[in-house]
Amino acid sequence: MTMISVAEFRAEVRAWLAEHVPAEPLPSWTDQAGFDQHRTWERTLFEGGYAAVDWPEEYGGRGAGLQHTIAFAEEYYRARAPERVNMGGLYLLGPVLMQYGTEEQRRRWIPDLLSCRTIWCQGFSEPGSGSDLASLRTRAVRDGDHYVVNGQKIWTSMGGFADWIFALVRTDPDAAKERKHAGITFLCIDLRTPGVEVRPLAMVDGTEGFAEVFFTDVHVPVENVVGEVDQGWKVAMSTLGFERGAVFGDHAKFSNDVAALAGLVAVRGLAEDSLALDELGRVLVETEVYRANVYRLAALAEAGGNLDSTASINKLYWTEMQHDIFATGLRLMAEDGAVVGDLAGLAGVDAVTADAWRDWHHRYWYARAAMIFGGTSEIQRNIISERVLGLPMEPRRS
Amino acid sequence: MTETLDIDRGELEQVTGDLLARHCDVAHLRDRLEAGGAHAPALWWRLAETGLVSALVPAEFGGAGLEPAHLPGVLHATGYHALPEPLLETAVLAVTLLAAFPDHPDADARLGGIAEGSLLATVRFGDADRHVAFAADAHLVLDVAPDGAVTAYAADQLEVVPAAGVDPLRPVAAVIPHGAGDLLGTSPDVAAHVRDLAVAGAACQLAGAARRLLDLTVEYVADRHQFGRPVGSFQAVKHKIADVAVGVDMAEAAALGAFGAEDAHDRARRAASAKAYAGQAADRANVEALQLHGGIGFTWEHHLHVWLKRTMSLTAAHGTPAAHRRTLARDLLARIGEEE
Numbered sequence: 001m002t003m004i005s006v007a008e009f010r011a012e013v014r015a016w017l018a019e020h021v022p023a024e025p026l027p028s029w030t031d032q033a034g035f036d037q038h039r040t041w042e043r044t045l046f047e048g049g050y051a052a053v054d055w056p057e058e059y060g061g062r063g064a065g066l067q068h069t070i071a072f073a074e075e076y077y078r079a080r081a082p083e084r085v086n087m088g089g090l091y092l093l094g095p096v097l098m099q100y101g102t103e104e105q106r107r108r109w110i111p112d113l114l115s116c117r118t119i120w121c122q123g124f125s126e127p128g129s130g131s132d133l134a135s136l137r138t139r140a141v142r143d144g145d146h147y148v149v150n151g152q153k154i155w156t157s158m159g160g161f162a163d164w165i166f167a168l169v170r171t172d173p174d175a176a177k178e179r180k181h182a183g184i185t186f187l188c189i190d191l192r193t194p195g196v197e198v199r200p201l202a203m204v205d206g207t208e209g210f211a212e213v214f215f216t217d218v219h220v221p222v223e224n225v226v227g228e229v230d231q232g233w234k235v236a237m238s239t240l241g242f243e244r245g246a247v248f249g250d251h252a253k254f255s256n257d258v259a260a261l262a263g264l265v266a267v268r269g270l271a272e273d274s275l276a277l278d279e280l281g282r283v284l285v286e287t288e289v290y291r292a293n294v295y296r297l298a299a300l301a302e303a304g305g306n307l308d309s310t311a312s313i314n315k316l317y318w319t320e321m322q323h324d325i326f327a328t329g330l331r332l333m334a335e336d337g338a339v340v341g342d343l344a345g346l347a348g349v350d351a352v353t354a355d356a357w358r359d360w361h362h363r364y365w366y367a368r369a370a371m372i373f374g375g376t377s378e379i380q381r382n383i384i385s386e387r388v389l390g391l392p393m394e395p396r397r398s
Numbered sequence: 399m400t401e402t403l404d405i406d407r408g409e410l411e412q413v414t415g416d417l418l419a420r421h422c423d424v425a426h427l428r429d430r431l432e433a434g435g436a437h438a439p440a441l442w443w444r445l446a447e448t449g450l451v452s453a454l455v456p457a458e459f460g461g462a463g464l465e466p467a468h469l470p471g472v473l474h475a476t477g478y479h480a481l482p483e484p485l486l487e488t489a490v491l492a493v494t495l496l497a498a499f500p501d502h503p504d505a506d507a508r509l510g511g512i513a514e515g516s517l518l519a520t521v522r523f524g525d526a527d528r529h530v531a532f533a534a535d536a537h538l539v540l541d542v543a544p545d546g547a548v549t550a551y552a553a554d555q556l557e558v559v560p561a562a563g564v565d566p567l568r569p570v571a572a573v574i575p576h577g578a579g580d581l582l583g584t585s586p587d588v589a590a591h592v593r594d595l596a597v598a599g600a601a602c603q604l605a606g607a608a609r610r611l612l613d614l615t616v617e618y619v620a621d622r623h624q625f626g627r628p629v630g631s632f633q634a635v636k637h638k639i640a641d642v643a644v645g646v647d648m649a650e651a652a653a654l655g656a657f658g659a660e661d662a663h664d665r666a667r668r669a670a671s672a673k674a675y676a677g678q679a680a681d682r683a684n685v686e687a688l689q690l691h692g693g694i695g696f697t698w699e700h701h702l703h704v705w706l707k708r709t710m711s712l713t714a715a716h717g718t719p720a721a722h723r724r725t726l727a728r729d730l731l732a733r734i735g736e737e738e
Contacts, residue, residue: 262730271731274724281674281723284730288671289648292655313644384643385636389616392631 010071017079030207038085042116051114060114066298073249089113089120100227123153123167134180140169149218159211186232188224205365243374244315251291260356286321316380319370326364411471418479436482436567437535446515454493459509467657477606482567484532486599492519499582529570546586549579565711594669596716598656601672604712605649608680611687638686645679670722677719680709
């Protein structure tokens, strides 16, 4: 990638997207048929060499620097290309494997992950372990060359569509008596293994994809452990770091959402309404600020800086911003805000606005979920105050 | 002293921070409050000596010829230390205006005077500003009209009516010119550029002042004990502070980023966004800082009020958050209309 400038790369990406992005927006991925179409699109993206431009070339990326990566995302959303659906694989497991995985594991899982042949989901939360993740109880007992896993994971995003799960399991229950973060292992499990049962969990808006996953005497080869046995907490924290930290370029997605919001303001005839202008202006400001933050973090990372302490601030900010965008849309639409996906009867509705509104409620609920997953907003506030600002710890009952 | 500025942005920020920590500390601010005047010639000379006042003055007029993009960290530091001097007004806004008309017969005297530290200037955006910061101390007021006409008024060509500004260390006044003044020229581009610089510069100062409110509050709640433990260990307190910290951090990202635009439209959008957000974030910092300082924060004796008032003064200056939000929203609606 050092051979080609950001401007040249941008032009290349723009041309490729113009040729390949489906003319009609894909149906929502929240049912199996829609999801399959997104999977096909991911395959196209992979074949074009654009599945993960920032990854090293040896793993199928383009070895792009951050400026190129940002340019790619800006072009991707500018072209209104389909939403990415293998987030667990691309944004979480892939980077984790590059950091903690063995060479064999990378060769084995990364190509299929990149082409979306394999969809990955995250198995962290359990019914009794949400914010208190380290209290997790799913057990994995070593038996020769494999582990026998028993337990349950819940609130698994994409669980209903996924092929594999990366899960946290307890391999040393005795260690937990000393310190509950000890004795946890990061384990990859094929969901087609006998003893695995994935039960769909309808989401609050009725859409599919969410699931709970049950493990009953599930045999998992020991070579599926990522990082060291009993040291999975470190790997899990790295995963959460990726989940909370900046996705370089996703500001462009939110800018599209705000443009759609402006479309809603226009069709509602509120373009001269000062309250509506204030609301639109506020979320526009929020996305512009987020854009500035992405550029700043990219510059910091390129200068060799450490972004660890920025992850919780980033997560708290973007999830609140995202919620603000979609909640504002619902408010501005007044009585139509309570009608899902339908703009019929409103004059002057263009295709982009109608398309945006079709998914608006789903995106709204997703925004609500984002304030919970990856560590709730309250957990982020604890981290920011204690670990970033150094405030005294809250006394914790042991 | 211009060679001291042949350094990068980070160093410049460091130099400014160190200088202000030493010479614009709380004792200095107290001293100015008691004296009833913000500007102190000794401090201004020090800023000039270090090369901060002449940083943007073109080399041919005796300055370092740096770009505004070198200065956001410096402006942030002026907010952090509540500098009671017109550094933004003189060294950034007035210099940029004067340097835009280099053929004017007085360009040399004026820019040279600023560079050597003997001339204080401020800027009035004629259509918007009823209150001009540091006008009472300025030897020169530059008026920027809506059509882009830039007019210079010497102190004896105008009447300055001080207002009871909330922040005595950032004094404001009404400016009433007598007569026509000295027309430097007319350029809508220059006017727009300087307007954006004022907006972005104020955003940097606001972010800096809000950062100070955050730091003061973090320090206080770690120290103050109630119920046998630091009040900063209570989650109700921590979560308020965390929200303030997010606001301050993101305000800094936006304010510092406002100087990196690629074209005039992007520049205006970044500046307005930064100012709107910094105003919001500073307001939050202001409210929580006083709340979390409890009774002590309400006393004149404690210095918290210096930054409470500075954030209020700056939030009102160069466009309120609400005004910028509406401008940005109108701009977006117009662009959407064009695309269709």
